[in-house]
Amino acid sequence: MGIAIFHILVFPGLLFLTIFGFVAEYFDRKLCARLQNRIGPPWFQPIADFIKLLGKEEIMPREADVIVLKLIPLFALVACVTAILYIPIWGQQAIFSFNGDIIVVLYLLTIPTLAYFLGGWYSRSVYSMIGAVRTLTQLFAYEVPLFMCILASALLADTWSISEMVTFYNHHLGYWFCNLLGFAIAIVCLLGKLEKVPFDIPEAETEIVAGSFTEFGGKLLALLRMTFNIELVVVASLLAAVFLPFGLNFHPAIIFILYLIQVFSIIAVITFLRSLFARLRLDQMIAFCWKYLAPAAFAQVLINLILKGILPR
């Protein structure tokens, strides 16, 4: 029982993720600043922001639904943290794994987006309502291609559990290349899920102030920002596990270091894309997702089905 609590609360669980989230946020902001030819914040910036927000006063808008607003960040946080337990970090076996845990992880990762919608809708300010509606419309655009290309690689590995997929791809290193297209699509959809620049329409600063988080302040905002960081880390580690299965049977510590390198490289790619593009309009984003990403993801599924028949087990 003690080991489970240790797993949930300390190692791959809350403590590790918070620290990893802060480091990831620092890495993301510093790299983006360097790309924009600026010096960027000092290393302790995320921690200072977090503590300062905790020390601030608490204001609730009159019409807003207080209970819902208070619980929203907790829902999103819990969903992200439980998702990490199914992703192999230390060694090739995740802590809990059963056949079908990839579906559970994917659904756990959509809970934060729904939480942001509820948070925006229930804070009753005009800007946050529009931001909330935009979060949902964007969800339908990037969700289908993301699910399709992750499940395509699961199809090839002929299992629905992440750990078995990792061991399968480690043994057949050659198959990794056929998932490359899926990996590219997943990265682009990730930008939509994490609301990074080309698709950060829900919290477009210059249009609707801060989207669905206009009314969040103080402690709630601290929790929310922590959830953003953890969501970034968890989704990046999901992609690392599914699409970059290296580290055959080394010692688990070495696999852990390989895992860190993979996650930081994915975050670097996201930051690079973030500082390259302008923000798209909602209709352009949906058109882009359905015209290009969804057919490409569908093609990826077809390729994997055909390959599954041809390639030796």
Add this chain to the structure above:
Amino acid sequence: MTEEEKIKQELEEKFGCLKDKVVIKRERRIFADVPIEKFDEIFAFTVKQMHFDAISAITGMDSGDLFTVMYHLNKEGRIVLNLTISVNKNNPSIKSVIPYFASADIYEREITDLLGIQVEGLPAGNRYPLPDGWPTNEHPLRKDWKASQSKKEVRNALL
């Protein structure tokens, strides 16, 4: 016979009342005093026949006993024709030129706000440039209006 002289000659031929009222101050600047009753006719003539196709601004002034309103029209951005009309002070009212230039709307709103000249044909709309709470009888650009003694009425009207 520069273009300005052609315009001056054409104006004086068409309208007898402008006989020696059209003055060419320097190249590309023509000033004309227009009697108020003939104003619509002259304005329509300059815009339609003489192709003064843009209005730069409408300036309202309090010159002692009368209000003078000056319309700055320009032709392809080059020659500026300034038509001046004067309005007596007790119930100052002029006709709007929005039918000719839609952009004249905000210039006329400014005159009504700052000088208190009524403009017939000006559609209802936001006040410009004074704040909403500003008392309607205070017109800052009038010579007799001293900011100091009206500060209190304005202050309590706004707060």
Add this chain to the structure above:
Amino acid sequence: MRIIEKMITWSRLKSPWVLHFNTGACNACDIEIIAALTPTYDMERFGVVLKATPRHADILLCSGPVTKQIESRLIRIYEQMLNPKFVVAVGTCACSGGVFNGCYNVEGGINSVLPVAAYIPGCPASPKAIIDGVVKLLGSIEASGDKK
């Protein structure tokens, strides 16, 4: 409890989030505020981030004399911000109404409407002066933090 007190004051010094509001200025100071965030001066080194909503911001950077029409908006924005909050007057117009002081449509400096924590003179206040002003404000927070 002293440790927590010290940590919170330290975090307030290290991450001052800024909200910019132009209360009728000639927008020379606003351009200098944004110029202070760009590569040459880059206020993000001190953790300063330009935020969009009063809820997220700690420091309200006001530039320009308070015109009558914007006075009610300024007070409403100030009330929306969460404590501890500070007001910084950027530019001579914000400090004392500057060349527009004493006009029928101008209230005067920001201090005629809100309690001001730091004044940054200059017409316009150059980005260097703005950074110096924000750093001095943080110094005064630190001093008041220790005193408490």
Add this chain to the structure above:
Amino acid sequence: MRYSKDVKIPIGPQHPALKEPESFLISLRGEKITAASVRLGYNHRGIEKACEERTYIQDLYLIERICGICSHSHSTCFVQAVEEIAGIEIPARARYVRTLIGELERIHSHLLWLGVAGHEIGFDTLLMYTWRDREIVMDILASTTGNRVNYGINTIGGVRRDINPQQNQQILEAVGILEDRTKYYISLATSESTLINRLSGVGLLSMEDAKQLGAVGPVARASGIARDVRKDDPYAAYADLDFKVITDSHCDVYGRTLVRMGELMQSYSIIRQIIQKIPGGPITVKSPRKIPVGEAVSRYEAPRGEDMHYVRANGTEKPDRVKVRAPTLANIQAVSKMLEDRYLADLPIVIAAIDPCFSCTDRTIAVNMSDGNKNTLTWQSLRLQSLQWYRDRGVDFTELNKKVMERFSTK
């Protein structure tokens, strides 16, 4: 409450997209804008009334503070009107220096606009890059005129500072660097797909609408109207400089971006011509304090469009009437036309596309009393009051004044 089809959202007066206070009431159905109404006047400080209470030299100081970005445009326009009334003929070198500072201001204003447009559509990297390059021009302006903004280089009858050959060299270097930076931005604007997507087809203003609504400057030139005060009604030294009037037929925000970048390239070539052709000689001429009776209309091509000043003098040392019509006032009419059935996401970029400068637009001012009695505040009593005000706060300037007075009297 019956849920009306259109959601009404207020944009401004405090809004991250708008650098300045103006408020638009937008009614939205879903993401489409159905109606937009604009409310100005937040920046109204009343400069025109104050100008009537100050002498011409003091007015110059005030007129320059109408707008932070185009301060040189307003002060040159005002000074040209006063010189025209007084019949002063300023030396050729002064005209060239005025044109030089005017073009440098156009460069820094267009680079600033490019950055703000990038920020409006979420492309912050463009903001960072363009504003880093803009610092080069700001340093040049600071070294030649003494201040980054509000240069104070104009005076009635000429210019107050001269440009020495060493500064010429600096200007030529800076123009070289900026030219290939602008070439990089032009290639970026014509190839970057997200940028083109977000800018083209947005804020459409056909040629007839532009003419009818009286649009000026880059907004009109992007709709195909080849109108530029520097070419049509040349002032300062533009008569003997050759440059092209950049027009474009896109009629949308993308066209305005291209027009502004084309004008940047033209400004660089104009500055090079000025540096070559600048004649020697004095930079100012003695000007009378009392301007004779008369009136004048002067026009100037500000970075945002045609800026117009009307000055009427009544023989005393104070103007009888000063009317300022800023370019933004002409362009604001076109905004509600451009916003019809656009998306909400386009609103900030459409407003930014006319590069509004609302501090130019509201500018009448009146002097009022601070200690409550009925007479107007004279300049002298204001100075004494400020001394007293500081004395209450423990800062005594009187000794300082005495020392300064002694040094003057001994000299």
